[in-house]
Amino acid sequence: MGGTLAKIWRFYIDGFKNMTWGRQLWVVILVKLFIMFAILKVFFFPDFLRGKTDEEKSDFVSTELVRRIPPENENK
Numbered sequence: 001m002g003g004t005l006a007k008i009w010r011f012y013i014d015g016f017k018n019m020t021w022g023r024q025l026w027v028v029i030l031v032k033l034f035i036m037f038a039i040l041k042v043f044f045f046p047d048f049l050r051g052k053t054d055e056e057k058s059d060f061v062s063t064e065l066v067r068r069i070p071p072e073n074e075n076k
Helices: 002-017 022-044 054-067
Strands: none
Touching: none
């Protein structure tokens, strides 16, 4: 198993060493991931459950699930 992992590791290291455009593309990918998960999460996805007990969290989630049922699916 260790020999196989070492071969895979060397394969990827050699591939990254010989990249030309790939490095810039990886930088773009990493910057986009940082923006999506670090910056946008702070501004667009507030933590509604912070500071609540387990019972308050379950009440909040169940209330939100019931409140968001579309009207055409209420009687099904």
